[in-house]
Amino acid sequence: MPEFAIRGVIPAVLTPFAQDGALDTALLQAEVAALDSAGVDAFCIGSVVGETVGSAPAEFGRICGAASAATRKPVLAAIYPDSTVEGLHLADAAVSAGAAAVLLAQPHYLFQPDVYGLEELFLALRRYVRVPLLLSNSVCSAPVPFAESVLIDGVHQACDAQLLADLLCVQPRLPVLGGIDDLMYIAFLLGAEGAMTSLAAVFPDDSVSLYAAVRGQEYERARRIHEKLTRVWRSLNYPDDLLARLKFASAAQGRPAGIPRSPYDALPPSAQAEVTAALAAERELRA
DSSP, X not given: OOOXXXXXXXXXXXXXXXXXXXXXHHHHHHHHHHHHXXXXXXXXXXXXXXXXXXXXXXXXXXXXXXXXXXXXXXXXXXXXXXXXXHHHHHHXXXXXTTOSEEEEOOOOSSOOOOHHHHHHXXXXXXXXXXXXXXXXXXXXXXXXXXXXXXXXXXXXXXXOHHHHHHHTTOSSOOOEEEOOGXXXXXHHHHTOSEEEESHHHHSHHHHHHHHHHHHTTOHHHHHHXXXXXXXXXXXXXXXXXXXXXXXXXXXHTTOOOOBOOTTSOOOXXXXXXXHHXXXXXXXXHHO
């Protein structure tokens, strides 16, 4: 099996789109370059906030290729297929465009397969994909014993903190990436190899500093950064307009990330004010 050796902070990149829903390639590459300069260790294209669920393989490949061309660091591809055939096509597009690993989420629309169906899906991709293959557990329906399978090279645990703790106790243990935005600190403390979150995309400097502080055993400093990120996350974590809030917060810090694709592009003035106030409050504390 290929080894998954990527460690550290991995932002779930916010994919910039224009008003007509088309990819803004220049803005994407500028965002990847800015995140690179902040010191992140790798990038993830796709994911829940990447707005690629439902994308055709050709478009997904273009997004992965544009990101890969903007950095020398590894680019991971997160795919959310609803069938094995779709998964194979998306994985092929991503790897052909330079993806260093594939994060595969269990089917999520209407019906979710049991562990035997998941094994069938992962076996098909394991036979086809020649890069590390990770389970991206964003739906929380995959049981922990699946993490002991030879079908995967790691787990991205994006929900359920208890399951994250369980995965970090499995022996022999696969690499684990924390995916719960406001619990990156806990994931690092428990020994996760890294974190892949949308919060790391909006606040890369703080996320990199948090990882470094934990590794350097500067726990008081790490806790202060964690508390800051948690407070800001409370102003962002609204499922109805999460994408718009994340992109608004990024733009407010000088890194425009385009607009979410319709129908998720509207952000009410009250929500803009809430995010703006949270960001201003943290700036005052830092000052």
